[in-house]
Amino acid sequence: MSAADSPLLSVVVPMYNEEEVIPLFIERLRPVLDTLGDSYEVLTVDDGSVDATPQLLLGLRRVWPQVRVIRLRRNSGHQAALTAGLHSARGAYVVSIDADLQDPPEKILEMLTLARARNLDIVYGVRTDRSTDTFFKRITAGLYYTVMRRCAGRAVSPNAGDFRLLSRATVDVLKTLPEHQPVYRLLVPWMGFPSGEVTYAREQRAAGRTKYPLSKMIRLALDSVTNFSASPLRLATWLGMLTFAGCLALACFSVARHLLGFTVPGWTSLFLVVLFTGGVQLVCLGLLGEYVGRIHSALQRRPAYFIAYDTADPAGASTPTVPRLPTQPDAAARNSTAAMAAPAKDGPR
Template sequence: MTRPAVPGQEHAVPAACPTFSIVVPLYNEEEVIEQFHARLVPVMERLGAAWEVIYVNDGSRDRSLAILERLRAADPRIGIVNLSRNFGKEIALTAGLDHARGEAVVVTDVDLQDPPEVIPELVAGWREGYDVVFAQRRVREGETIVKRKTAELFYQLMQHLGGRVRIPPNTGDFRLMSRRSVDALLQLREHHRFMKGLFAWIGFPSKAVLYDRAPRAAGTTKWNYWKLWNLALEGITSFTVMPLKIATYLGLAVSVFALGFGGVIVVRTLVFGNPVPGYPSVMAVMLFLGGVQLMTLGVIGEYLGRVFNEVKGRPLYLVERFVPPEPMAAKREPAKAA
């Protein structure tokens, strides 16, 4: 399968492909990068195969890039994709997948809520023949009750609205993907990206691995409730036109109600005459109909805005600098004498 052209990698020198690639998007994570890499290295070395890690710096404004460059000087298995500005996590994740060359690609976050120690279980599922092995949260430490409940409601909503695309509940981006599933995913170049939905959309044999999600190791989350709300909108509008259908059904229901109400008024006028209508009831009807119209226009506008962004044909991201990794052969213990 032909892989899509990768911005910033057109003149990269081909190198031997490692067995594993780890893709880590990050934004302003200077407090935790070194701790994450220190935990990742022994986990990957125990797997006994060549590996690389692709850190995607999504326009960080702190010392994240400087820390990555220092780590890269000490460990050539590190690759750095430095984006020209902040494009958002979904785009940064795509940039990392574009530059990953492994036979199997692991996607994870740098905040250590998804422990690197779970990676061997993902690899075991891949070696069983599964193309996608996703980590499913058994426990969500470090999250408020409100966040857990809203996440639960969102997954339930997506199960009902997603149609043929089923997003596993309590599942984030933490997963392992085979080479062919990554290549299939990279054919999807839409700008409004909801990666959890895209992971599910490509299909391929999948397996869940249960794990306990840890609290954030350091720093603060970059996902406030407003950003989570916008991400939920991306997920809903990317994988279903149900909001448009709801607007249609709501308009139909209001029309039927208005027709029935008009009939009642005609009958009352013929029987009891034409009394002056009350001001409160008129205002209530006007405000109700105006609200329905504005809401319907808003739903249409959400979809129209996404079409507008897609037809402009802009690249998903721009790479300011790409430092390719240099995977080294895995160290193996010498054979013991008989």
């Protein structure tokens, strides 16, 4: 596609098992984009879903031509799906948003207006109200952003996730970076391009279950720290120095008591010292192993994702065939697709 044919806006939507929320998401997204008054594309990235998500997306294309579907061959993770979308987007501006409606699609036009008015490369969606999140989620999120701001710099907004607008220049630079496991909520602020903010209140998930359980949140935090800071290695160094100082003090104390004729009780003190020293050593070895493992993974240069099909690819212009799920009858599938794909009010595109 030539530059003249490229849309003004690409909306990248990573999805994984979102059959319940897709109709609600489309119902709110399409009226917003139809009032844009310029060309756009909605780039949905199906991250290897095992429910009816791919069937619904392919059915949606019949009534909404601006929808483009990329399906990954396997579940590769949210950041990998987001990478596939960013690398494939063709718009002059690219907005990334999740399908769960916790981030309001209505803010997209406000982001675009702000970027064009002030010639910004990045516009962040910043959450000013997270009362719909659980207490645990708010505490862990606050801790995460506090640590990240100390590791990656104050440019990281404490309440900005993956809902953001990027200019074409920013996306092109991101595509050239050799990140093997990118964490965009840290990588984008690190670039330091001119940026602005749009604030909103975070909503509850519209339907379905979260695809980010505690295990994935911990993994994201670990990826964030190890990708952007050597602080854990420095922490290991400081722990080693403190342990050495503590052992040296205990040795001096033991020698002094021996010279004074006191018998040093051995089992408790010796057991605690050995246990503490061994624990610190294992922690340090674990930190070193984590970094070495990432170096090994980066040197292998294995792709983070594999694309099964892209409906905009000229080589595969025909609509891909996705097998129906055995648990979903044909009539139910047709009804679900028809209900989801009902076009919104006509408007400029």
